[in-house]
Amino acid sequence: MTVYVVEEQNSKKRIDKLLSDINPDQSRSQVQDWISKGLVTVNGNVVKANHKCHLGDKVEWSIPEVQPLEIEAENIPLDVVYEDSDVIVVNKPKGMVVHPSVGHPNGTLVNALLYHCDDLSGINGVERPGIVHRIDKDTSGLLVAAKNDVAHKRLADQLSNKTIERRYEALVHGVIEHDTGMIDAPIGRDPKDRQRMGIVENGRNAITHFRVIKRYQKYTHVECQLETGRTHQIRVHMRYIGFPLVGDPKYGPRKTLDTNGQALHAKVLGFKHPKTNEELYFEVEPPAYFNDLLGTLDL
Template sequence: MEGNNFLIEQNNVGIRIDKFLNEKIEDKSRSFIQGLIDDNQVLVNEKNVKSNYKLRLEDKVVVNIPEPKELWVEPEDIPLDILYEDSDVIVVNKPQGMVVHPAAGVYNGTLVNALLNHCKDLSGINGVIRPGIVHRIDKDTSGVLVIAKNDYAHNKLSEQFKAHSMKREYYALVEGIIKDEEGIIETNLGRHPTDRIKFAVVSNGKHAITHYKVIERFKTATLVKCNLETGRTHQIRIHMAYIGHPLIGDSVYGYKKQRFKATGQLLHAKVLGFIHPTKNEFIEFESPLPEYFQKVLTIFKNELK
């Protein structure tokens, strides 16, 4: 078990223990913390407490976080749209609605399940759950992904992601009319202060830069091309909402009530370019806008006629 010990000081007196631990323990949601408390994995002065317990001066808080259970991921015969493959990498076109790798509550039907059925030689750097996975896109975002087939390729690709040297171009359909032809959105992004499932623009977050350019304007929407200079979680979705133009279909950062029967945000990873890990040459892949995206575009184009 991973342990976390805290001695409560004056500035934390009166704060609920679940809120306190949510701020102190990184990458854990408030519901996860509350689950630990319910399972008696949190002790205050060697006694069990409830989530609404308010901290007192010099309380001794001990948190035990059980090690995550390693799961065995079963190969599944799921069709893959492979754009390129060699002994080092696989480049795939991920459909909307597919999760990249297994996680809590999602153990099958993922891209990893499909990859394990297609080939056995994936990099092991990210463990059993995420073999070969160098980067991710959201479940409801479609488009191009590169997967590493060995650890050398994985490290080389990861270096490019860390250096922000990969070419990543997305198409997004957003609410409203963007007046400027192009622009740069630069903020800090981190966990939402009250809704731990979401991310948001926060002062103490990670630096994030999105470049956007208008492709086409409609009566009540705009098609934009977004280039990522950084790759933060939900970056494009948050940034476009931040400037007042949330993605159509995005019920998390946009409108709760959507105009279309979209199953998720209209965001497509259209272009991915990188230096091949062993050939040392730049290669680039492009995925056409998928049917679900084209259908909504057609509705807007017909309104202009």
């Protein structure tokens, strides 16, 4: 059990912000997860993440030790788009989980990277070696991993500073009338369903830009550009404005096209090389299923 008595400089600070400041090696989302599980109390009471602390409050938290998974290197084919001694860029297939978890101990991108690479950064621990950012299991496309801690930190800084370019192609339900748009709505854990994300008042800032590529009778082919990178951001934002992704089992309608998961592809990835500062730009076309699906739609 760790105890902290709130000092004047931290008075009126949100409890999630306070704890993430006290625990700099933990992300704010991780701290919010602790709070949601009742592992944090203020003056003996369980609180919400937006609770404001006051001078003299007694904050207590007890975090169980994470039992590290035994991660095995697996000879899984990788579509390597670019690789050097600092970074590796891969085109992840639809259906592949990025990092191991209790439900997915093997067959992940991390298992494949451990076999393919001699070394990966250790900043995110043994469960997520090299992983700077992630894309969902059923989202295909570009992802960069770091081979050392210096590269990892510099790429993470670019993510934080919103200088990494990430553009996606998606197919959504409904016909979007505007050619372009911006969605600015905070994203956080859905209070009614902890397995989902949603637009919540005290969520994290999230901005998505979209552009219509082509309209069909009942669907729209769009390009989405991320300004921030929240969990399920495009899926949540497009649902929020009334145009959920085709095939999305979590945020889409029950009646949708059979795509085995959301029709979403990370097409473009651009960033500065963490060592040379060279501008790198990569683009991969959507997988065959995506283009085949577009070919079946009526204009």
